[in-house]
Amino acid sequence: GAGVSQSPSNKVTEKGKDVELRCDPISGHTALYWYRQSLGQGLEFLIYFQGNSAPDKSGLPSDRFSAERTGGSVSTLTIQRTQQEDSAVYLCASSLEELAGVTGELFFGEGSRLTVL
């Protein structure tokens, strides 16, 4: 597809279960971001992948959260032992890092809405 694709669009899980959220960035985009947005709140940065560099994991709220990006393309965000406070919309974005070193426009997916019961 032409845009950033995220799956699942909605996920309901029970407290304590693990979940995986998937992000397919725009083809050729070298940078990939994960954010989350709780109801009525702003965007919270989670993790940033840029090319072959080590990811910036500074936004991950706990060690229950992890993410990987395989082959420089698809990314998976994993939340282990989910808690009710993990309920949020998880947004993925990708961008093309311009040759001048300027961060390009971020294109966001529609998000994955996670509900932990």
Place this chain on the structure above:
Amino acid sequence: DAKTTQPTSMDCAEGRAANLPCNHSTISGNEYVYWYRQIHSQGPQYIIHGLKNNETNEMASLIITEDRKSSTLILPHATLRDTAVYYCIVLAQAGTALIFGKGTTLSVSS
């Protein structure tokens, strides 16, 4: 830290210009100013960015002060569909994460 200060909310009448201010007094020489907006229940959308010169595109204009310590996003003829949260972000060169602050909630009314 978002490194920017924006008013929490603003109102604008439909058809009028919306001028959204942003203070970034600690901006460094290599940091750009970016604007995004988020319409309710949608992902954020890029609007415009600039370094020191004023910029204009089909969506908006960005006016950056000469000392670069503040900027203004201008929507020349606001419509109801421009009601959204507008985020001003400063960002250095590629390789650093884009951090969103709380933004300004713009309400456009008829």
